[in-house]
Amino acid sequence: MNVKSLFLLGLVLVAGQAFAAPAERWYSDEQVAQGEKLFRQNCAGCHGQNAEATPDWKKTDANGNYPPPPLNGSAHTWHHDLDLLRRTIREGGAKLGGQMPAFEGVLNAEQVDAVIAFFQSKWSDEIYQRWSGRFVSDDLPSLNDIVVANKNPLTRLLRQRIGNAPIDDVSETSVADVWQVQIGNQYVYLLDNGKYALMGDLVDLESGRNLTEISRRVTVVETISEFNDKDLIIYPAQGEARATLNVFTDTSCPYCQKMHGEISQLQAAGITVRYLPYARGGQNGPGYETMKSVWCADDRNQAMTDAKSNRFDDLPQGDCAQAAMIDRGYRAGNQVGIRGTPALIKSNGEKIEGYVPYRELIPMLLQ
Ligand code: HEC
Structure with a gap:
Protein backbone atom coordinates (compact mmCIF):
# COMPACT_ATOMS: atom_id res chain seq x y z
CA MET A 1 0.00 0.00 0.00
CA ASN A 2 1.46 3.39 -0.92
CA VAL A 3 1.40 6.49 1.19
CA LYS A 4 -1.52 8.04 -0.59
CA SER A 5 -3.80 5.05 -0.21
CA LEU A 6 -2.75 4.74 3.40
CA PHE A 7 -3.82 8.33 3.90
CA LEU A 8 -7.16 7.70 2.18
CA LEU A 9 -7.75 4.61 4.24
CA GLY A 10 -7.07 6.67 7.34
CA LEU A 11 -9.70 9.17 6.29
CA VAL A 12 -12.25 6.47 5.67
CA LEU A 13 -11.56 4.92 9.06
CA VAL A 14 -11.84 8.24 10.88
CA ALA A 15 -15.01 9.11 9.00
CA GLY A 16 -16.46 5.69 9.68
CA GLN A 17 -15.88 6.06 13.36
CA ALA A 18 -17.20 9.57 13.63
CA PHE A 19 -20.50 8.98 11.87
CA ALA A 20 -21.41 5.36 12.47
CA ALA A 21 -24.56 4.94 14.52
CA PRO A 22 -24.33 2.25 17.22
CA ALA A 23 -24.92 -1.15 15.63
CA GLU A 24 -28.36 -2.56 16.27
CA ARG A 25 -28.19 -5.51 18.60
CA TRP A 26 -29.41 -8.89 17.43
CA TYR A 27 -31.34 -9.71 20.62
CA SER A 28 -34.46 -8.39 22.36
CA ASP A 29 -34.92 -7.06 25.90
CA GLU A 30 -36.92 -10.20 26.71
CA GLN A 31 -33.95 -12.36 25.77
CA VAL A 32 -31.69 -10.31 28.02
CA ALA A 33 -34.12 -10.68 30.93
CA GLN A 34 -34.46 -14.42 30.40
CA GLY A 35 -30.69 -14.71 30.00
CA GLU A 36 -30.01 -12.81 33.22
CA LYS A 37 -31.88 -15.41 35.30
CA LEU A 38 -30.20 -18.31 33.54
CA PHE A 39 -26.80 -16.68 33.79
CA ARG A 40 -27.14 -16.11 37.54
CA GLN A 41 -28.13 -19.78 38.00
CA ASN A 42 -25.57 -21.40 35.72
CA CYS A 43 -22.66 -19.11 35.02
CA ALA A 44 -22.31 -16.42 37.68
CA GLY A 45 -20.53 -18.76 40.09
CA CYS A 46 -17.51 -18.67 37.79
CA HIS A 47 -17.99 -15.64 35.53
CA GLY A 48 -19.44 -13.23 38.17
CA GLN A 49 -22.96 -11.78 38.65
CA ASN A 50 -22.47 -9.32 35.81
CA ALA A 51 -20.05 -11.39 33.74
CA GLU A 52 -17.14 -9.36 35.13
CA ALA A 53 -15.01 -12.15 36.60
CA THR A 54 -12.12 -12.84 36.54
CA PRO A 55 -10.46 -9.43 35.97
CA ASP A 56 -7.03 -11.05 36.08
CA TRP A 57 -8.05 -13.59 33.43
CA LYS A 58 -4.70 -13.79 31.67
CA LYS A 59 -2.95 -15.25 34.67
CA THR A 60 -2.96 -19.02 34.99
CA ASP A 61 -3.44 -20.64 38.38
CA ALA A 62 -0.97 -22.98 40.12
CA ASN A 63 -2.09 -25.85 37.87
CA GLY A 64 -1.56 -23.87 34.66
CA ASN A 65 -5.31 -23.44 34.07
CA TYR A 66 -6.85 -20.20 32.89
CA PRO A 67 -9.53 -18.72 35.17
CA PRO A 68 -12.98 -17.99 33.74
CA PRO A 69 -12.55 -14.81 31.65
CA PRO A 70 -14.95 -11.87 31.99
CA LEU A 71 -17.68 -12.07 29.34
CA ASN A 72 -18.66 -8.39 29.73
CA GLY A 73 -16.54 -7.19 26.82
CA SER A 74 -13.39 -6.43 28.80
CA ALA A 75 -11.65 -9.65 27.70
CA HIS A 76 -11.54 -11.14 24.24
CA THR A 77 -14.96 -12.79 24.02
CA TRP A 78 -15.78 -10.40 21.19
CA HIS A 79 -13.23 -12.20 19.02
CA HIS A 80 -15.67 -15.10 18.68
CA ASP A 81 -18.62 -15.17 16.35
CA LEU A 82 -22.06 -16.21 17.52
CA ASP A 83 -21.66 -19.81 16.41
CA LEU A 84 -18.40 -20.21 18.25
CA LEU A 85 -19.90 -18.67 21.41
CA ARG A 86 -22.83 -21.09 21.19
CA ARG A 87 -20.47 -23.99 20.66
CA THR A 88 -18.26 -23.01 23.59
CA ILE A 89 -21.29 -22.98 25.89
CA ARG A 90 -22.71 -26.24 24.52
CA GLU A 91 -19.43 -28.15 24.45
CA GLY A 92 -17.38 -26.48 27.19
CA GLY A 93 -13.62 -26.20 27.22
CA ALA A 94 -12.62 -29.81 27.94
CA LYS A 95 -11.86 -30.42 24.27
CA LEU A 96 -8.98 -27.99 24.52
CA GLY A 97 -7.95 -28.97 27.98
CA GLY A 98 -9.95 -26.12 29.56
CA GLN A 99 -12.16 -25.99 32.64
CA MET A 100 -15.36 -24.55 31.26
CA PRO A 101 -18.17 -27.12 31.73
CA ALA A 102 -20.41 -28.19 28.83
CA PHE A 103 -24.06 -27.07 28.94
CA GLU A 104 -25.38 -29.42 26.28
CA GLY A 105 -28.50 -31.01 27.77
CA VAL A 106 -28.66 -28.36 30.51
CA LEU A 107 -29.58 -25.34 28.40
CA ASN A 108 -31.50 -25.62 25.12
CA ALA A 109 -30.62 -23.55 22.04
CA GLU A 110 -33.00 -20.74 22.97
CA GLN A 111 -31.59 -20.54 26.49
CA VAL A 112 -28.01 -20.51 25.20
CA ASP A 113 -28.91 -17.56 22.98
CA ALA A 114 -30.50 -15.83 25.96
CA VAL A 115 -27.38 -16.09 28.14
CA ILE A 116 -25.29 -14.75 25.25
CA ALA A 117 -27.77 -11.87 24.91
CA PHE A 118 -27.35 -11.18 28.62
CA PHE A 119 -23.59 -10.94 28.64
CA GLN A 120 -23.51 -9.06 25.35
CA SER A 121 -25.89 -6.51 26.89
CA LYS A 122 -22.88 -5.62 29.10
CA TRP A 123 -20.75 -4.79 26.07
CA SER A 124 -20.15 -1.15 25.16
CA ASP A 125 -21.35 0.00 21.75
CA GLU A 126 -17.74 0.19 20.65
CA ILE A 127 -17.01 -3.43 21.50
CA TYR A 128 -20.31 -4.59 20.05
CA GLN A 129 -19.58 -2.66 16.88
CA ARG A 130 -16.21 -4.31 16.52
CA TRP A 131 -17.77 -7.70 17.01
CA SER A 132 -20.71 -7.16 14.70
CA GLY A 133 -18.66 -5.47 11.99
CA ARG A 134 -16.57 -8.55 11.94
CA PHE A 135 -19.09 -11.31 12.12
CA VAL A 136 -22.77 -10.72 11.73
CA SER A 137 -23.13 -8.72 8.58
CA ASP A 138 -25.61 -10.59 6.37
CA ASP A 139 -24.52 -9.05 3.12
CA LEU A 140 -20.97 -10.40 3.33
CA PRO A 141 -20.70 -13.68 1.47
CA SER A 142 -19.49 -16.43 3.72
CA ASP A 201 2.13 -21.30 13.96
CA LEU A 202 0.03 -18.35 15.02
CA VAL A 203 0.49 -17.53 18.68
CA ASP A 204 -1.67 -15.18 20.74
CA LEU A 205 0.98 -13.41 22.78
CA GLU A 206 -1.55 -11.99 25.21
CA SER A 207 -2.76 -15.38 26.35
CA GLY A 208 0.29 -17.33 25.27
CA ARG A 209 -1.89 -19.78 23.36
CA ASN A 210 -0.68 -21.38 20.17
CA LEU A 211 -3.80 -20.90 18.05
CA THR A 212 -2.59 -23.18 15.28
CA GLU A 213 -1.96 -25.99 17.71
CA ILE A 214 -5.44 -25.47 19.12
CA SER A 215 -6.87 -25.83 15.60
CA ARG A 216 -4.82 -28.96 15.05
CA ARG A 217 -6.06 -30.46 18.29
CA VAL A 218 -9.66 -29.63 17.53
CA THR A 219 -9.29 -31.52 14.24
CA VAL A 220 -7.75 -34.47 16.03
CA VAL A 221 -10.49 -34.56 18.69
CA GLU A 222 -13.21 -34.26 16.06
CA THR A 223 -11.69 -37.05 14.00
CA ILE A 224 -11.35 -39.38 16.97
CA SER A 225 -14.84 -38.61 18.25
CA GLU A 226 -16.29 -40.07 15.05
CA PHE A 227 -15.42 -43.52 16.40
CA ASN A 228 -17.81 -45.24 18.82
CA ASP A 229 -16.58 -47.56 21.51
CA LYS A 230 -18.07 -50.49 19.62
CA ASP A 231 -15.85 -49.70 16.61
CA LEU A 232 -12.70 -49.94 18.67
CA ILE A 233 -10.88 -52.35 20.91
CA ILE A 234 -11.00 -51.02 24.42
CA TYR A 235 -9.08 -51.81 27.56
CA PRO A 236 -11.02 -50.04 30.32
CA ALA A 237 -9.45 -48.36 33.34
CA GLN A 238 -9.51 -50.33 36.54
CA GLY A 239 -11.11 -48.56 39.46
CA GLU A 240 -11.65 -44.85 39.08
CA ALA A 241 -11.19 -43.76 35.43
CA ARG A 242 -8.64 -40.94 35.40
CA ALA A 243 -7.70 -40.55 31.73
CA THR A 244 -8.40 -41.90 28.27
CA LEU A 245 -5.71 -42.63 25.74
CA ASN A 246 -6.48 -43.26 22.08
CA VAL A 247 -3.81 -45.28 20.31
CA PHE A 248 -3.39 -45.85 16.59
CA THR A 249 -1.93 -49.32 16.56
CA ASP A 250 -0.69 -51.95 14.10
CA THR A 251 -0.52 -55.57 15.26
CA SER A 252 2.68 -56.10 13.28
CA CYS A 253 4.64 -53.17 14.67
CA PRO A 254 7.23 -54.18 17.29
CA TYR A 255 6.73 -51.11 19.49
CA CYS A 256 2.96 -51.58 19.38
CA GLN A 257 3.55 -55.11 20.63
CA LYS A 258 5.82 -53.81 23.36
CA MET A 259 3.26 -51.25 24.43
CA HIS A 260 0.54 -53.90 24.45
CA GLY A 261 2.58 -55.83 26.98
CA GLU A 262 2.23 -52.86 29.35
CA ILE A 263 -1.45 -52.26 28.90
CA SER A 264 -2.42 -53.75 32.27
CA GLN A 265 -0.15 -51.23 34.02
CA LEU A 266 -1.97 -48.40 32.23
CA GLN A 267 -5.37 -49.85 33.16
CA ALA A 268 -4.29 -50.25 36.78
CA ALA A 269 -3.33 -46.55 36.84
CA GLY A 270 -6.91 -45.60 35.87
CA ILE A 271 -6.25 -45.18 32.15
CA THR A 272 -8.66 -46.44 29.51
CA VAL A 273 -6.87 -47.40 26.32
CA ARG A 274 -8.84 -47.22 23.06
CA TYR A 275 -7.20 -48.86 20.09
CA LEU A 276 -7.81 -47.56 16.59
CA PRO A 277 -6.39 -49.62 13.74
CA TYR A 278 -3.67 -48.05 11.63
CA ALA A 279 -2.16 -50.46 9.12
CA ARG A 280 1.22 -49.00 8.21
CA GLY A 281 1.51 -49.06 4.44
CA GLY A 282 -2.27 -49.30 4.04
CA GLN A 283 -3.84 -52.25 2.25
CA ASN A 284 -0.48 -53.70 1.28
CA GLY A 285 0.97 -53.23 4.73
CA PRO A 286 2.09 -56.17 6.89
CA GLY A 287 -0.65 -55.75 9.49
CA TYR A 288 -3.64 -55.10 7.23
CA GLU A 289 -5.09 -58.60 6.86
CA THR A 290 -4.33 -59.59 10.45
CA MET A 291 -6.10 -56.55 11.80
CA LYS A 292 -9.19 -57.34 9.72
CA SER A 293 -9.23 -60.73 11.43
CA VAL A 294 -8.78 -59.19 14.86
CA TRP A 295 -11.67 -56.80 14.30
CA CYS A 296 -13.85 -59.72 13.17
CA ALA A 297 -13.10 -61.92 16.20
CA ASP A 298 -15.78 -62.66 18.80
CA ASP A 299 -13.35 -61.72 21.55
CA ARG A 300 -11.46 -58.84 19.97
CA ASN A 301 -9.37 -58.09 23.03
CA GLN A 302 -8.08 -61.64 23.12
CA ALA A 303 -7.52 -61.60 19.36
CA MET A 304 -5.54 -58.36 19.69
CA THR A 305 -3.31 -59.93 22.32
CA ASP A 306 -2.88 -63.07 20.20
CA ALA A 307 -1.99 -61.13 17.07
CA LYS A 308 0.46 -58.95 18.94
CA SER A 309 2.14 -62.07 20.32
CA ASN A 310 2.40 -63.39 16.75
CA ARG A 311 -0.13 -66.17 17.46
CA PHE A 312 -2.37 -66.32 14.43
CA ASP A 313 -3.94 -69.80 14.66
CA ASP A 314 -7.17 -68.85 16.39
CA LEU A 315 -7.87 -65.72 14.37
CA PRO A 316 -11.04 -65.84 12.24
CA GLN A 317 -11.41 -64.77 8.61
CA GLY A 318 -11.34 -61.00 8.22
CA ASP A 319 -14.46 -60.87 6.09
CA CYS A 320 -17.07 -59.34 8.42
CA ALA A 321 -18.60 -55.86 8.31
CA GLN A 322 -16.29 -54.63 11.08
CA ALA A 323 -13.28 -55.27 8.82
CA ALA A 324 -14.13 -51.94 7.17
CA MET A 325 -12.75 -50.33 10.33
CA ILE A 326 -9.22 -50.99 9.15
CA ASP A 327 -9.64 -48.65 6.19
CA ARG A 328 -11.52 -46.11 8.30
CA GLY A 329 -8.78 -46.13 10.92
CA TYR A 330 -6.15 -45.64 8.24
CA ARG A 331 -7.95 -42.62 6.79
CA ALA A 332 -8.43 -41.12 10.24
CA GLY A 333 -4.76 -41.61 11.10
CA ASN A 334 -3.73 -39.84 7.93
CA GLN A 335 -6.20 -37.08 8.58
CA VAL A 336 -4.67 -36.33 11.95
CA GLY A 337 -1.20 -36.58 10.45
CA ILE A 338 0.34 -39.45 12.36
CA ARG A 339 3.73 -40.49 11.10
CA GLY A 340 4.05 -43.98 12.53
CA THR A 341 2.73 -46.39 15.13
CA PRO A 342 2.01 -46.47 17.91
CA ALA A 343 0.59 -42.95 17.79
CA LEU A 344 -0.82 -41.87 21.13
CA ILE A 345 -3.54 -39.27 21.30
CA LYS A 346 -4.49 -37.63 24.58
CA SER A 347 -8.11 -36.68 25.14
CA ASN A 348 -7.30 -33.01 24.46
CA GLY A 349 -6.02 -33.93 20.99
CA GLU A 350 -2.34 -33.72 21.86
CA LYS A 351 -0.26 -36.28 19.97
CA ILE A 352 2.57 -38.32 21.37
CA GLU A 353 4.38 -40.05 18.51
CA GLY A 354 5.91 -43.41 19.23
CA TYR A 355 6.25 -45.78 22.14
CA VAL A 356 6.68 -44.35 25.65
CA PRO A 357 7.42 -46.71 28.57
CA TYR A 358 4.43 -46.88 30.90
CA ARG A 359 6.35 -45.37 33.84
CA GLU A 360 6.86 -42.18 31.83
CA LEU A 361 3.54 -42.33 30.04
CA ILE A 362 1.30 -42.51 33.12
CA PRO A 363 2.42 -39.16 34.59
CA MET A 364 2.12 -37.57 31.13
CA LEU A 365 -1.52 -38.63 31.00
CA LEU A 366 -2.48 -37.81 34.57
CA GLN A 367 -0.87 -34.38 34.81
C1 HEC B 1 -16.98 -24.00 36.64
C2 HEC B 1 -16.73 -22.68 36.17
C3 HEC B 1 -17.50 -22.19 34.94
C4 HEC B 1 -18.87 -22.14 34.76
C5 HEC B 1 -19.98 -22.61 35.70
C6 HEC B 1 -19.07 -21.51 33.47
N1 HEC B 1 -17.87 -21.22 32.90
FE1 HEC B 1 -17.57 -20.33 31.09
N2 HEC B 1 -15.58 -20.55 31.29
C7 HEC B 1 -14.92 -21.07 32.39
C8 HEC B 1 -13.50 -21.10 32.14
C9 HEC B 1 -12.43 -21.60 33.10
C10 HEC B 1 -13.30 -20.59 30.85
C11 HEC B 1 -11.97 -20.42 30.11
C12 HEC B 1 -11.83 -21.43 29.03
C13 HEC B 1 -11.65 -22.84 29.53
O1 HEC B 1 -10.77 -23.08 30.35
O2 HEC B 1 -12.42 -23.71 29.11
C14 HEC B 1 -14.62 -20.25 30.35
C15 HEC B 1 -14.86 -19.71 29.09
C16 HEC B 1 -16.09 -19.29 28.63
C17 HEC B 1 -16.32 -18.65 27.37
C18 HEC B 1 -15.26 -18.29 26.33
C19 HEC B 1 -14.83 -16.88 26.62
C20 HEC B 1 -13.69 -16.36 25.76
O3 HEC B 1 -13.48 -15.15 25.84
O4 HEC B 1 -13.03 -17.13 25.07
C21 HEC B 1 -17.65 -18.38 27.29
C22 HEC B 1 -18.39 -17.69 26.14
C23 HEC B 1 -18.26 -18.87 28.51
N3 HEC B 1 -17.28 -19.42 29.30
C24 HEC B 1 -19.61 -18.76 28.80
C25 HEC B 1 -20.20 -19.36 29.90
C26 HEC B 1 -21.64 -19.36 30.14
C27 HEC B 1 -22.65 -18.68 29.26
C28 HEC B 1 -21.84 -20.09 31.27
C29 HEC B 1 -23.17 -20.47 31.89
C30 HEC B 1 -24.15 -21.06 31.04
C31 HEC B 1 -20.53 -20.50 31.77
N4 HEC B 1 -19.57 -20.04 30.90
C32 HEC B 1 -20.33 -21.23 32.93
C33 HEC B 1 -15.52 -21.49 33.55
C34 HEC B 1 -16.87 -21.63 33.76
Missing part, protein backbone atom coordinates in the same frame (compact mmCIF):
# COMPACT_ATOMS: atom_id res chain seq x y z
CA LEU A 143 -15.98 -17.45 3.00
CA ASN A 144 -17.15 -20.97 2.32
CA ASP A 145 -19.29 -19.66 -0.50
CA ILE A 146 -16.22 -17.95 -1.88
CA VAL A 147 -14.21 -21.12 -1.66
CA VAL A 148 -16.91 -23.11 -3.41
CA ALA A 149 -17.30 -20.53 -6.12
CA ASN A 150 -13.52 -20.62 -6.40
CA LYS A 151 -13.38 -17.23 -7.99
CA ASN A 152 -11.59 -15.30 -5.33
CA PRO A 153 -7.85 -14.74 -5.43
CA LEU A 154 -7.85 -16.08 -1.90
CA THR A 155 -8.17 -19.58 -3.21
CA ARG A 156 -7.32 -19.16 -6.87
CA LEU A 157 -3.64 -18.51 -6.19
CA LEU A 158 -3.50 -21.05 -3.45
CA ARG A 159 -5.06 -23.69 -5.68
CA GLN A 160 -2.52 -23.05 -8.38
CA ARG A 161 0.18 -23.81 -5.87
CA ILE A 162 -1.32 -26.81 -4.15
CA GLY A 163 -2.86 -28.52 -7.17
CA ASN A 164 -5.79 -30.70 -6.30
CA ALA A 165 -5.19 -31.05 -2.58
CA PRO A 166 -8.57 -30.54 -0.95
CA ILE A 167 -9.04 -27.47 1.20
CA ASP A 168 -10.84 -28.67 4.30
CA ASP A 169 -11.66 -25.42 5.94
CA VAL A 170 -11.13 -21.71 5.65
CA SER A 171 -11.78 -19.52 8.65
CA GLU A 172 -11.17 -16.04 9.88
CA THR A 173 -8.56 -15.66 12.60
CA SER A 174 -8.65 -13.07 15.33
CA VAL A 175 -6.01 -11.15 13.37
CA ALA A 176 -7.68 -8.67 11.04
CA ASP A 177 -7.61 -9.80 7.40
CA VAL A 178 -5.64 -12.93 8.07
CA TRP A 179 -7.37 -16.17 7.08
CA GLN A 180 -6.52 -19.66 8.18
CA VAL A 181 -6.72 -22.41 5.58
CA GLN A 182 -6.71 -26.05 6.56
CA ILE A 183 -5.37 -28.57 4.09
CA GLY A 184 -5.50 -31.94 5.79
CA ASN A 185 -3.57 -31.47 8.99
CA GLN A 186 -1.57 -28.53 7.66
CA TYR A 187 -2.44 -24.93 8.33
CA VAL A 188 -1.55 -21.98 6.15
CA TYR A 189 -2.28 -18.32 6.76
CA LEU A 190 -3.29 -16.08 3.91
CA LEU A 191 -2.33 -12.42 3.90
CA ASP A 192 -3.15 -9.52 1.63
CA ASN A 193 -6.35 -11.06 0.32
CA GLY A 194 -4.74 -14.33 -0.52
CA LYS A 195 -1.71 -13.02 -2.32
CA TYR A 196 0.71 -14.31 0.29
CA ALA A 197 0.72 -17.48 2.32
CA LEU A 198 2.53 -17.82 5.57
CA MET A 199 3.37 -21.22 6.96
CA GLY A 200 3.93 -21.41 10.67
